[in-house]
Amino acid sequence: MEARMTTGNSQASTTAYGEAVTFTPRVGQVQLRGPADDPVGEGPAGTGRDGRRGGRRRKRQRDDVMVPQAQFSSYYGRPIVKPAPWSWEIPAYLYLGGLAAGSALVASGAEMTGRRELQRNARLIALGALGGSTAALVSDLGKPSRFLNMMRTVKLTSPMSVGSWILAGFGTFTGIAAFSEVMHEVLPPDVPGRQLWPIGDRLTSIGAAMFAPPLAAYTAVLLADTATPTWHAAYRELPFVFVGSALASAGGAAMITTHPDQTAPARTAAVVGSVLELSAHQIMERRMGMLAEPLHEGRPGKLLTAAKALTVAGAALTVVAGRRRPLAALAGVALNVGSALTRFGVFYGGIASAKDPKYTVIPQRQRLAEKQAALAHEQHKQQEQLGAHDDARFQYGRGGAAGR
Numbered sequence: 001m002e003a004r005m006t007t008g009n010s011q012a013s014t015t016a017y018g019e020a021v022t023f024t025p026r027v028g029q030v031q032l033r034g035p036a037d038d039p040v041g042e043g044p045a046g047t048g049r050d051g052r053r054g055g056r057r058r059k060r061q062r063d064d065v066m067v068p069q070a071q072f073s074s075y076y077g078r079p080i081v082k083p084a085p086w087s088w089e090i091p092a093y094l095y096l097g098g099l100a101a102g103s104a105l106v107a108s109g110a111e112m113t114g115r116r117e118l119q120r121n122a123r124l125i126a127l128g129a130l131g132g133s134t135a136a137l138v139s140d141l142g143k144p145s146r147f148l149n150m151m152r153t154v155k156l157t158s159p160m161s162v163g164s165w166i167l168a169g170f171g172t173f174t175g176i177a178a179f180s181e182v183m184h185e186v187l188p189p190d191v192p193g194r195q196l197w198p199i200g201d202r203l204t205s206i207g208a209a210m211f212a213p214p215l216a217a218y219t220a221v222l223l224a225d226t227a228t229p230t231w232h233a234a235y236r237e238l239p240f241v242f243v244g245s246a247l248a249s250a251g252g253a254a255m256i257t258t259h260p261d262q263t264a265p266a267r268t269a270a271v272v273g274s275v276l277e278l279s280a281h282q283i284m285e286r287r288m289g290m291l292a293e294p295l296h297e298g299r300p301g302k303l304l305t306a307a308k309a310l311t312v313a314g315a316a317l318t319v320v321a322g323r324r325r326p327l328a329a330l331a332g333v334a335l336n337v338g339s340a341l342t343r344f345g346v347f348y349g350g351i352a353s354a355k356d357p358k359y360t361v362i363p364q365r366q367r368l369a370e371k372q373a374a375l376a377h378e379q380h381k382q383q384e385q386l387g388a389h390d391d392a393r394f395q396y397g398r399g400g401a402a403g404r
Contacts, residue, residue, distance in 0.1 A: 080361070081227050083354040089140040091347040094219045095249070095340045096133035097167075098242055100126045101216035102250025102269065104174055108209040109265040111201055118254060118262040119201075120181045125253050126208070127178035130171055159225045163218040170215050173207035180204065216246040223350065229360055230353035231346075233291040237284035238346070240276060245311075245339045247273025252314060252335030255328040267322045270335055274315035277342070278308065291359055294352040295345065303345035310338030 084090075107122035138144050151168065155161040180201055187194070217239040224235035231238070251270025255263050285292040295304055314334035321327035353359040 079355050080357045081229065081354045083351050084226060084228060086140060086347075088344075089136040091340075091343040093133050093136040093140070094242070094343040094347070096129045096136060097219055098216050098246030098339065098343075099249045099253060099336070100129035100133060100174070101170070101212040102246035102248075102273070103129060103253060104170070104177075104208040104212040105247070106250050106254050106266050106269055107177065108205040108212075109269075110262070111205040113265065115262040115265070118258050118266065120184070121257040122250070122254055122266075123174070123177045123181050125250070125257065126174050130167075130174055134167070134171075159218060159222045163215075163222060166211055166214045166218055170208060170211035173204050173211065177201070177204040177208055213243065216243045223346070226350075228350040228354045229363065230288070230291050230294050231350040233288045233363075234284050234346075236287070237280045240280035241284065241342070241346075244273045244276030244278075244280060245342050248277060248311060248314070248335045249273075249339035251318075252332030252339075255318070255322065255332035256336075260323045260325055260328055263322070263328065267318050267328075270318050270331070271315050274311050274335065278311060281308070281342075291353065291363065294356070294359070295349040298352060300345045300349035300352060303341045303348065307338045307341035307345055310334045310341065314338060 103122045103126035107119050107126060110116075110118035110122055134147075138147050141147055147164070150161060150164040153161065154165060180197065184197070220238040220242040221235075223231040224238055226232060234241075247269045251266040251268070251273060254266035255270065258266065285295065294300055311334075314331045317327055317331035317334065322331065
């Protein structure tokens with residue numbers, strides 16, 4: 001039956017059973033319209049005008065034509081997950097923090113192997129990168145007091161709180177180490193107490209090296225701890241991606257500023273970091289499934305494609321021509337640009353995943369289906385165990401009866 005609005009005078013109609021009905025609908029009254037009122041004069045489906053078989057049949061449509069592609073949307077067109085209100089300062093903070101951490105590791109290796117030029121340059125790079133990273137973070141927060149407020153408490157369940165204290169500890173040792181390098185250049189050789197400086201250098205190197213890996217990795221934890229779909233799905237491999245990227249950028253920066261005769265540890269860090277970054281990134285994308293799509297599309301896809309290409313080129317050039325100063329400097333530039341583009345690509349990929357509702361809805365449905373399947377499997381196993389137990393009791397009863 002089908003409803004329509006009528007505003008005319010008295011009308012006569014026939015029911016599906018051939019009974020004639022005459023009535024006068026009121027203005028705005030709903031009139032029920034059945035097969036007898038079909039405009040083409042057909043009866044029920046498959047019959048003609050007189051109700052017999054042989055009338056014109058309706059042509060069935062294909063399911064793929066009738067059912068449109070599913071479109072995911074949300075109330076009022078707003079995202080289900082609110083994108084992080086961050087701008088370019090955060091990926092810049094991520095890159096500079098990784099560069100500072102990696103440079104501190106390179107400086108520690110140089111100090112323990114007696115490479116004075118590499119030690120000095122890496123420590124100064126670490127201090128400069130740390131200052132730029134802190135400035136980018138304060139710029140995003142709006143005012144320095146907000147950064148100081150994070151130092152009032154220690155909350156182990158908050159990556160931001162833990163990261164603030166890691167940054168403070170790393171900054172303390174890095175600042176002392178950089179100050180020591182400046183004093184080495186300024187003070188005369190016969191200054192009292194100069195013989196104790198190697199001990200101070202070793203202690204500051206150990207302290208900075210202890211805080212460097214957590215500093216390079218915690219920024220990945222900071223992203224993965226949010227509800228942003230792509231960031232949260234990358235929580236296993238993203239710290240390894242960022243740590244590898246930090247080593248690659250630090251090795252590249254050392255190759256730019258230091259003579260190749262002393263950059264052997266830096267070249268090793270650059271190559272190892274590049275391999276770690278690319279391997280972890282590949283594993284991460286395979287495991288993430290559809291949540292890795294934002295990392296391949298639009299601006300994030302272009303940034304990450306360029307980052308991978310630059311990282312591969314920089315590592316290859318480091319292996320082939322790392323002992324030649326101009327080519328080594330070119331490799332260092334490629335590694336640092338690739339490291340920065342990695343941070344920006346991952347950042348904008350997460351923002352894109354938060355704006356598209358399907359990256360929130362489909363994984364939730366998949367997780368629900370997996371839980372239901374696991375529950376059904378567990379219930380089936382319990383039923384089989386109960387059935388086997390009942391069969392054993394029945395067989396035992398029959399055996400006892402036969403014995404009696």
